[in-house]
Amino acid sequence: MNTLSYKTVSANAKTVNKQWVVVDAQGEILGRLSSKIAMIIRGKNKPEFTPNVDCGDNVIVINADKVKLTGNKFSEKQYVSYTGYPGGQKFISPKELMAKHPTRVIEKAVRGMLPKNRLGKKLYTNLFVYAGSEHPHSAQSPKTIKL
Numbered sequence: 001m002n003t004l005s006y007k008t009v010s011a012n013a014k015t016v017n018k019q020w021v022v023v024d025a026q027g028e029i030l031g032r033l034s035s036k037i038a039m040i041i042r043g044k045n046k047p048e049f050t051p052n053v054d055c056g057d058n059v060i061v062i063n064a065d066k067v068k069l070t071g072n073k074f075s076e077k078q079y080v081s082y083t084g085y086p087g088g089q090k091f092i093s094p095k096e097l098m099a100k101h102p103t104r105v106i107e108k109a110v111r112g113m114l115p116k117n118r119l120g121k122k123l124y125t126n127l128f129v130y131a132g133s134e135h136p137h138s139a140q141s142p143k144t145i146k147l
Contacts, residue, residue, distance in 0.1 A: 009048055010050050010053075011048045011049075011050040011053050011055045012050075012053060013053065013054070015048075016043075016048075016053065016054070016055045018055075018056070018057055018058060019057045019058070019142075019143065020057065020058045020060065020137060020140040020141070020142035020143070021040060021057045021058065021059050021060065021142055021143055021144075021145055022060045022061075022062060022135070022142045022143065022144045022145070023036075023037060023059060023060070023061050023062070023145060023147060024062055024063055024133075024144070024146075025061050025062065025063050025064050025066060025067045025106065026063040026066040026067075027066060027068060028067055028068065028147070029067075029068050029069070029070055030067050030068065030069050030105065030106070030109055031109065033067065033106070033147060034106060034109035034110045034113055035113055036147045037059050037061065037106075037110050037127070037147075038110050038113035038114055040056060040057050040059055041056045041057065041059055041110070041114065041123050041124075041126050041127060042056045042114065042115075042123060043055035043056035043057070044056075052119065054119065054122055054123055054126070056123060056126060057126070058126045058127075058128070058140070058142075059126060059127055059128070060128045060129075060130070060135050060137055060142055061103075061106055061127070061128070061129045061130065062130050062132065062133050062134070062135055063130075063131075063132070063133055064102050064103045064105070064106045064129045064130060064131050065098065065102035065103075065131040065132075067105065067106060069094060073094065074093075074094050074095050075093055075094075075095050076093070077093060077094055078091045078092070078093060079091070079092050079093075079094070079097060079108065102131040103129040103130065103131055106129050107127065107129055110124075110127055111124055
């Protein structure tokens with residue numbers, strides 16, 4: 001067996017092939033959809049995945065306001081934020097958050113599934129979420145995928 005024919009390929013910023021992908025969130029379950037989106041943004045679906053490089057695709061999510069949550073999570077789940085002041089802890093349910101900002105439910109779910117470091121912050125910029133079925137990224141000629 002020739003050992004020189006098997007070489008580990010490590011991607012870098014110059015060799016990465018980034019693409020644009022459109023995902024329709026209509027009728028999808030939030031957690032399952034978010035984990036697949038996070039995998040695509042991270043690049044784990046590609047054979048040349050390298051953990052320390054942004055080798056994932058840019059993901060456009062449409063119809064974010066039509067995503068589903070199972071069980072009683074739509075009314076009982078709580079998102080917690082803190083202003084930094086005493087007594088400044090705030091709670092909001094997904095139902096209230098969807099009424100104000102329908103895209104933030106998917107953004108919060110995907111962000112929680114990305115690494116908690118500088119690379120994770122860079123990867124998060126590759127996510128674009130829109131409440132309706134229209135998006136302004138037609139110039140990038142994105143591919144529509146079914147998850």
